[in-house]
Amino acid sequence: MMASLMVVSSASLIVPSVIYATTTHSRFLDADINILTLSRIASIVLLILYLVYLYFELFSHAELFAGSTQDSSTTNELGPWSASLVLIAATVGVSLCSDYLVDSIDGVVKTFHVSRAFIGLIIVPIVGNAGEYATTVSAANKKDLNLAISVIVGSTLQIALLVTPLMVILGWALKQPMSLRFDTFETTTFCLAVLVVNHLIQGGQTNYFAGALLVGT
Numbered sequence: 079m080m081a082s083l084m085v086v087s088s089a090s091l092i093v094p095s096v097i098y099a100t101t102t103h104s105r106f107l108d109a110d111i112n113i114l115t116l117s118r119i120a121s122i123v124l125l126i127l128y129l130v131y132l133y134f135e136l137f138s139h140a141e142l143f144a145g146s147t148q149d150s151s152t153t154n155e156l157g158p159w160s161a162s163l164v165l166i167a168a169t170v171g172v173s174l175c176s177d178y179l180v181d182s183i184d185g186v187v188k189t190f191h192v193s194r195a196f197i198g199l200i201i202v203p204i205v206g207n208a209g210e211y212a213t214t215v216s217a218a219n220k221k222d223l224n225l226a227i228s229v230i231v232g233s234t235l236q237i238a239l240l241v242t243p244l245m246v247i248l249g250w251a252l253k254q255p256m257s258l259r260f261d262t263f264e265t266t267t268f269c270l271a272v273l274v275v276n277h278l279i280q281g282g283q284t285n286y287f288a289g290a291l292l293v294g295t
Contacts, residue, residue: 079142080231081276083131087238088269090120094259095266110255117257118250121243128239143228176206199264207233227279234272271295 094113101109135143156164183197204211210229217226242258249256274295278288 079134080228080235081279083127084231084234084238084272085276086127087124087235088272090124091238091242091258091260092265092269093120094257095262098259099262113259114255114257117246117259120258121246124239124243125247128235128243131235131239172206179205223284231275 094117097113097116098109179202183194186192186197187194210233214226214229217223217229246256246258274291278284278291
């Protein structure tokens with residue numbers, strides 16, 4: 079279900095880019111207006127789908143997402159208030175670190191002659207998601223692939239179904255023309271990666287060759 083939802087979210091990102099790439103210059107203004115309108119409608123639909131997904135995951139079909147290797151005798155769980163405080167503190171800490179990291183990009187670009195795109199698309203996501211990567215590798219080593227895949231796919235869905243459409247809606251409210259049109263090459267690459275992941279996890283089994291295909295992609 080999560081993989082199928084990821085394909086739907088990919089479609090909402092690639093359609094505006096395709097419209098922009100295939101529109102003639104004489105209709106450029108109309109295309110921009112149409113893409114903006116389409117993006118706002120699609121963002122509303124994506125946010126609704128995200129709410130349905132949360133209800134599906136947390137209430138109606140929670141048993142499908144339950145951890146399969148959780149050991150209650152060795153796991154100490156935080157209470158709701160303690161967990162909330164830790165989450166707030168971690169969010170503030172990550173926000174401050176992110177600000178410092180972004181401010182230091184210009185110096186890194188000038189010193190090491192590295193492109194800004196490489197830092198923004200490769201280095202920052204690796205550093206920012208180090209915790210998720212560690213969790214995923216740890217879960218995979220314990221052969222809990224359901225948890226490993228759900229961490230990665232869940233993060234993708236949060237960005238594609240919540241953060242991105244929410245930014246479009248906020249831009250609409252602030253009268254800033256934000257749309258779902260991203261760079262065509264990057265969007266296409268993302269969608270192809272989603273398709274590969276979707277095909278590999280549909281069978282419910284895996285092996286080293288599937289891992290090689292993912293790394294190769």
